[in-house]
Amino acid sequence: MGYIFWSIVAVLIPCILAGMRADSIGTDVAVYAKPLFDVAHSCSSFGEFYGSGFVQHWSYANVSEFELGYLVLVWISSRLFDSVQGLLFLTQLLIVVPIYWTLTREGNKETLAMGMCLFLFLYFNQSLNMMRQWIAMAFVFFGAVGLYKKNGSTENHIAGIVSILIGASFHTSAVLGLAVFAIRSYMDSSSNGQLKKVVHVCGLALIAILFIGPVASLLTSFGFGSYVAGYLGNQSVGIMPNQIIMRLPLIVFALIAFRRTEQRDSFAAFLLCMVIVGVLLSQLTSLSDHGGRIGLYFDMFALVLPSALLRTYQINNATRFAIKSVLIVYAVIYWAYFYVLMGSSETVPYLAIWG
Incomplete structure (x- = not known):
């Protein structure tokens, strides 16, 4: 009963904060x-x-x-x-519950706490602004991790895909979740080694970015013209160093988990793909203000990095403590840079404060 009570408290706190915010935040x-x-x-x-x-x-x-x-x-x-505060509360509830539920299924209480810590520092501010997309992303996360089972039955896979389609009913961009689901399935396949599969997936993402013009034309032909205009902008990708630098630690964490499992763990390989592709797609910020949002569908799987990392260090308590400390410090720095200093996501008028 204590676990259920504190889980309800953990879910309600960010939802109540989201519901109580002023109309100007987000x-x-x-x-x-x-x-x-x-x-x-x-x-x-x-x-x-x-x-x-x-x-x-x-x-x-x-x-x-x-x-x-x-x-x-x-x-x-x-x-x-x-009042609209009720809508804001329910919106956040539809974001937090799928994420929290997924983290409970993927790890233990320790990794659940770390995963939620990462969400609150890395993504909570964004979720107060990109509300429809974050509901969609939460259902993609739930479908690709919470409902997906390695070597699972057809019913398991259908459930995961249905969750992604539910996400698309809140924001059409959730169709990207089908690509995430396909990558998860590919990583679990018996073909090739895990390292080769990581290279294949990341290489395909890099090619898509380098040839963003044909990709945009293809998406337009499938009826996504409005999203192409809003997200891919001038279709001339530039390098965004700050987006790379601030996400490099996620790649390092994923590489540690991947290497620690001697490259045999398909889930660690999947997470490595997600964070690398997320960094690559973050460069789409150079196309438009909304371009980098595409990468968030891959970025957000960093929430299960604590599970992949800490389960490989079951005995070495000192190393586990160091990993948790580094993750928390990274999350705080990320929050301070993007949301406090840069005023990202228009959630709090930090830019006006800093002048």
């Missing part, structure tokens, strides 16, 4: 969350809400332009609460 709150909530609150039925329009960031938008899953969430929130 620009997407003012851009679409609050306007959609106000429209839903004034409508008598979901059909009326779905067919309505509203002013979005000084331009007119139709409610139906948003993903159905998110609209259902807004509608339910408008029936349960009288």
